[in-house]
Amino acid sequence: MNRGRLVLFEGLDRTGKTTQSNILLERLKPNATLIKFPERSTEIGAVIDRYLKDKTFELPDQAVHLLFSANRWEMAERIKQLLLQGTHVVLDRYVYSGVAYSAAKHTDRMDRTWCLQPDRGLPRPDLTIFLTSDDAENELRAGFGEERYEKSEFQQEVKRQFVEVFKALEDSSHEEKLVHVVNVTGKSVEEVAKVVWDLVEPVVTLPTDSTYSELLYF
Numbered sequence: 001m002n003r004g005r006l007v008l009f010e011g012l013d014r015t016g017k018t019t020q021s022n023i024l025l026e027r028l029k030p031n032a033t034l035i036k037f038p039e040r041s042t043e044i045g046a047v048i049d050r051y052l053k054d055k056t057f058e059l060p061d062q063a064v065h066l067l068f069s070a071n072r073w074e075m076a077e078r079i080k081q082l083l084l085q086g087t088h089v090v091l092d093r094y095v096y097s098g099v100a101y102s103a104a105k106h107t108d109r110m111d112r113t114w115c116l117q118p119d120r121g122l123p124r125p126d127l128t129i130f131l132t133s134d135d136a137e138n139e140l141r142a143g144f145g146e147e148r149y150e151k152s153e154f155q156q157e158v159k160r161q162f163v164e165v166f167k168a169l170e171d172s173s174h175e176e177k178l179v180h181v182v183n184v185t186g187k188s189v190e191e192v193a194k195v196v197w198d199l200v201e202p203v204v205t206l207p208t209d210s211t212y213s214e215l216l217y218f
């Protein structure tokens, strides 16, 4: 049986990840599941949710980073089982967000290499779509965001970190590119969905050959 494919949307806040994840999910249904990180409904997710919403709730940056990673590990077995039973899994944020947001804090002795370690061994997406925008920072300035991290200067640093994380995690053992950058500036939701589908379609329709038999791992 064909294993499912793991497709990840990454990007800054307000670039349309959640919208596009939902559109893709509808297209792939019934053979697909959407998982959003942080998964706020778990025990660990509840602490993360509080940390993001309550700016008076302080935790060391290292502890927060490990909680986000632990939250992925809470879901890792389920993701694997879904893929192995032939279900496609769409992810809204994952490892790259984990490293980019934490590394953007520039906490002493908490560099990208440190940040990457706890996620080693998690299932690696067959395709990652990085949604970027030239005006995300303006939208944030206009008062869209309420949560921690939703500040334009911090978002600019996260953007810079994402680029470095993609480089650091590039896997040259694969012939096809696993990460694609899509700039959504000036594009409608439908236009972005079209670009996304053109990237996803070949990945989900290729029969299982040597390319998609084994799961990939970070």
Ligand code: FDM
Binding pocket: 013, 037, 038, 052, 068, 069, 093, 094, 097, 098, 099, 101, 102, 148, 149, 150
């Ligand atoms: N975020 C998300 C992190 O800092 N680390 C992570 O590992 C993940 C998955 O959480 F600011 C940040 C990114 C964002 C916040 O995400 C909540 P959503 O997508 O806005 O719910």
Ligand code: MG
Binding pocket: 013, 147
């Ligand atoms: Mg957000």
